[in-house]
Amino acid sequence: MKVEFNENNKIVLKIQSTLYSISVVHKCFYWYSGKFDIDIESVDNNLIIKMSNIPDDMDKNSLISKIKKDLLDFNTREIIALETKDIRTLLIAKAFANDDEYDESPPGILDDPIGFNPFDFKK
Amino acid sequence: MDAGTIKEFRKFKSIDKYNTGTTTYFLLPFRFHQVNNEKEVLVNEVGDFLIVPIGTSTRIANRQINDKEEIYADLIANFFISEKPIPDLIDILATRYRTKKSFLDEFTALHIFVVSLRCNHSCHYCQVSRVSENKQDFDISIADLKAGIEHMFRTPSSSITMEFQGGEPLLAFDKVKYGIQYANLLNEVHNKEITFVICTNATVFSDEILEFCAQHNVVISTSLDGPAFLHNANRPKTGTKSYEMVMQGIELAREKLGHDKISALMTTTTLSLDYPIEIIDNYIENGFSNIFLRPISPYGFALKNIKKNHYQTQRYLDFYKKGLDYIIQLNKNGHFMVEDYTTVVLKKILTPFPVSYVDLQSPAGMINNVVVFNYDGSVYATDESRMLAENQDFTFKLGHVQDSYHSLFYGEKAQYFSKFWSNETLAGCADCGFQAYCGADPVFHYASQGDLEGFRPTSDFCTKNMEIIRHIFDLIDREGNDIIKIFNSWINNTPQN
Numbered sequence: 001m002k003v004e005f006n007e008n009n010k011i012v013l014k015i016q017s018t019l020y021s022i023s024v025v026h027k028c029f030y031w032y033s034g035k036f037d038i039d040i041e042s043v044d045n046n047l048i049i050k051m052s053n054i055p056d057d058m059d060k061n062s063l064i065s066k067i068k069k070d071l072l073d074f075n076t077r078e079i080i081a082l083e084t085k086d087i088r089t090l091l092i093a094k095a096f097a098n099d100d101e102y103d104e105s106p107p108g109i110l111d112d113p114i115g116f117n118p119f120d121f122k123k
Numbered sequence: 124m125d126a127g128t129i130k131e132f133r134k135f136k137s138i139d140k141y142n143t144g145t146t147t148y149f150l151l152p153f154r155f156h157q158v159n160n161e162k163e164v165l166v167n168e169v170g171d172f173l174i175v176p177i178g179t180s181t182r183i184a185n186r187q188i189n190d191k192e193e194i195y196a197d198l199i200a201n202f203f204i205s206e207k208p209i210p211d212l213i214d215i216l217a218t219r220y221r222t223k224k225s226f227l228d229e230f231t232a233l234h235i236f237v238v239s240l241r242c243n244h245s246c247h248y249c250q251v252s253r254v255s256e257n258k259q260d261f262d263i264s265i266a267d268l269k270a271g272i273e274h275m276f277r278t279p280s281s282s283i284t285m286e287f288q289g290g291e292p293l294l295a296f297d298k299v300k301y302g303i304q305y306a307n308l309l310n311e312v313h314n315k316e317i318t319f320v321i322c323t324n325a326t327v328f329s330d331e332i333l334e335f336c337a338q339h340n341v342v343i344s345t346s347l348d349g350p351a352f353l354h355n356a357n358r359p360k361t362g363t364k365s366y367e368m369v370m371q372g373i374e375l376a377r378e379k380l381g382h383d384k385i386s387a388l389m390t391t392t393t394l395s396l397d398y399p400i401e402i403i404d405n406y407i408e409n410g411f412s413n414i415f416l417r418p419i420s421p422y423g424f425a426l427k428n429i430k431k432n433h434y435q436t437q438r439y440l441d442f443y444k445k446g447l448d449y450i451i452q453l454n455k456n457g458h459f460m461v462e463d464y465t466t467v468v469l470k471k472i473l474t475p476f477p478v479s480y481v482d483l484q485s486p487a488g489m490i491n492n493v494v495v496f497n498y499d500g501s502v503y504a505t506d507e508s509r510m511l512a513e514n515q516d517f518t519f520k521l522g523h524v525q526d527s528y529h530s531l532f533y534g535e536k537a538q539y540f541s542k543f544w545s546n547e548t549l550a551g552c553a554d555c556g557f558q559a560y561c562g563a564d565p566v567f568h569y570a571s572q573g574d575l576e577g578f579r580p581t582s583d584f585c586t587k588n589m590e591i592i593r594h595i596f597d598l599i600d601r602e603g604n605d606i607i608k609i610f611n612s613w614i615n616n617t618p619q620n
Contacts, residue, residue: 027554030550030551030579030580031551031579031580032580033580034578034580034581035580072181073155073180073181074554076155076180076181076184076185077154077155077554079150079184079185080150080152080153080154080180080184081152081554083149083150083184084150084151084152084153087149087151087152087208087209087213088152088168090209090213091152091168091213091216091217091220092217092220094213094214094217095217095218095220095221095224096221096224
């Protein structure tokens with residue numbers, strides 16, 4: 001990530017889009033948009049983030065450190081969200097299904113030493 | 124089965140047989156949030172949590188946790204990762220998810236009846252309009268009261284609360300009395316469990332009122348803002364001091380109804396912010412074992428007096444933390460005292476069950492848990508919605524009590540609100556580590572930010588709840604089992620052994 005501190009209290013960040021997706025960048029900078037003006041553009045293989053309206057007395061190096069950490073966190077959140085999308089859908093479908101329609105047989109072999117077959121009963 | 128197989132089966136295998144150093148696990152849905160400078164908390168889809176060193180979530184996602192690490196078994200056991208693409212016990216997890224959302228099965232439980240707008244107080248933070256004591260045009264009509272009660276019995280909920288509010292509802296005691304009697308009559312057919320609550324300033328009790336309350340097992344909820352100097356400044360009353368009258372009312376109600384039949388609620392004004400300890404001590408002196416350190420709501424008349432009622436959320440959080448620390452210390456010293464809002468959050472964190480607290484639910488409490496029948500026959504989605512209506516904003520008016528149940532509870536307005544009432548789908552909330560413990564509040568965000576979805580980076584609701592939940596996890600991390608024992612005693616509402 002390249003960082004430029006411009007005049008008029010602006011910060012320009014250049015992030016390779018192969019490192020962080022546009023979704024990660026948007027979610028990360030959403031949380032900064034309450035305090036600062038945020039402008040995000042895609043140029044070639046880079047995402048350019050322009051931050052303005054930064055107070056004079058703000059420690060800009062600390063701000064950049066926090067942004068870097070937040071980008072990593074949002075990237076982790078995206079990995080988890082993408083990889084668990086289907087299992088989450090299945091989980092919620094099972095949770096709200098009626099009549100146990102998505103239930104599966106419990107794992108393992110069910111048996112009993114006295115010969116009772118748990119599946120051999122009348123409802 | 125031959126003997127050799129049995130022998131092999133019975134032989135215990137060494138730990139190395141199972142802990143192979145493998146990292147080929149599958150992720151299950153979870154979120155995370157930083158707790159302090161060393162720890163983060165992982166929270167799975169049903170609200171189970173693990174407090175772990177910062178960076179653990181990234182290590183999990185990047186497959187850097189191997190099965191020789193102690194945390195591996197915790198992650199498996201708590202459904203953060205799985206050794207199979209679909210864990211064997213997914214149906215258990217699904218049942219737990221269903222349990223967390225089981226409040227939806229019950230639908231509307233809390234039915235608020237604003238029987239009168241008349242009041243004998245003129246509190247500067249009052250969120251609703253109030254009119255003087257003798258303007259009876261501002262009482263609910265019998266026809267509208269009956270229609271509201273009939274709607275109440277159409278809810279699928281087996282357990283309902285009928286709450287009377289105002290103004291001061293006891294200035295229209297004839298309507299309260301009629302309402303309770305009519306509800307009991309209808310309940311002979313419906314057979315629901317009903318809790319009757321009267322929200323009163325406790326200054327207008329009479330023998331007739333208290334005898335009726337005792338006879339019908341009515342619970343009294345009153346307002347007590349702390350010591351006399353604070354209460355009287357917040358809740359002025361013409362002619363007499365409110366504090367002395369409230370204390371007399373509380374004593375009278377306890378005598379006639381029983382100690383536990385009356386509870387008190389405080390509101391944090393700008394003046395209150397400097398006195399958390401004094402407010403808590405006042406509650407203890409007056410025999411209460413719980414207190415709700417409740418911030419002011421940004422609705423109705425409360426907005427008209429900015430100097431007395433508007434403060435930065437950070438100032439409220441400082442007040443809350445100072446008060447909470449004091450209450451925790453009281454418990455450590457052997458005095459049982461509960462902070463109610465913390466307990467709501469703790470029930471979400473430490474138990475598998477949902478909590479019927481309408482301001483902190485997803486889907487939101489509006490309509491799903493609460494509905495308001497106003498004195499003029501209007502029906503509102505929440506108590507706060509009718510407060511907005513007093514400023515001529517009818518956004519959350521569902522219709523008139525004489526309309527059909529279907530049009531009020533499942534109509535176009537209800538369907539429109541549903542787009543904004545699940546934090547699982549809201550920007551900023553969808554990825555939040557505290558999603559399972561928090562809620563959506565479209566009415567609050569509409570009132571404070573002008574749109575139902577809300578903008579999390581500047582939302583007071585988000586700032587407050589995110590910091591309170593983080594603070595609770597920080598306490599759990601720093602104090603471990605000592606604080607968990609106190610927190611469990613709050614959840615069970617029983618002093619520690």
